[in-house]
Amino acid sequence: MIILGVDPGLTRCGVGVIEAGAYRRLSFIHVDVVRSDPHESQDLRLLKIYNGLCAKIDEFAPDTVSIERVFAQENRNTVLGTAQAAGMAMLAAAQRNIPVALHTPTESKMAITGNGKAEKIQVERMVARILSLNTLPKPADAADALAIAICHALRPQGALEGGEREQHLTAAQRQWAQASQHAAHGRGVRRGM
Template sequence: MRVLGIDPGLTRCGVGVVDVAPDRSATLVHVSVIRTAPEEPIELRLLAVARGIATALDAYQPNALAVERMFAQHNLRTVIGTAQASGVALAAAAERGLPVGLHTPSEVKAAITGYGNAQKAQVGTMVARVLGLAKVPKPADASDALALAICHAWRGAPFTPAADPGLLTPAQRAWRQAEAAARS
């Protein structure tokens, strides 16, 4: 299975592509970071992110897309930019008919390191180990995107959580309940 992971952001958007075999062994296919300048107009920044994601989707033809789901963050400006970049990634996947998995940072950390509160350095080290890399991919957005892709594949994806709520992780169920409560 080939999964493209997106660590969404406006200034830096991590893009990682991995191939994962049935025995859970993973191979690096591609990793990059889409960068935009904070002083550029928001519409141009989003266009650059959209084009970068589209290029990766078209070049690497993944079976699924994994995107980081923001669970909570204190900096409202960062949350908005991250949400906008996430929306661009989700739209690109929908346009191509790709299944999408949304994973919280703690889910990804737990999948990669075995500990949901692992530090970024620990995640990067485990990504390098899982992929057999000599060095941790830099910046952290790159290794986070790869971690998302690995996590998604290891969960037995692709799937559409809406189609089978029984496949949701506890964190995804909590998120879904919070969204439902906010709507009512």
């Protein structure tokens, strides 16, 4: 199963591709950053990001596109552009009938390090270890894109199915479910996407 992870961004949009084999064995396939020029107009920047993501999806033909979920309460200057870049990834996948999964940064950290509040460097080291990379993936956007792809591969089945009841989950799965719930509700109502 090929998973293409997207760390959405309007200036730099990370793309990471992995293969998830039997026994949760994960292999690195590709990592890159799709960029747009901040001096161009918003519409042309979105077109650039969209075209770049379409090219990656067509090249690697993923079974799932896994995208980092954007929250409105992250009230940074760039949040709308980030949401729109995520929208470009969703559109590109939907146009090709490829399922889309949205994962929060907390879910990603939990899946990769076992700690939803792990430091960035911890996550990068674990990404490198899980994918048997000799060096840390660079740049950071690319590492995050690999992390969000790995997150989808390592997610507990309870999270996958969505309909599983908590009592059927293992301890790790319960922890995951709580992290998801925290992300969806604890930080305020889930916003918009």
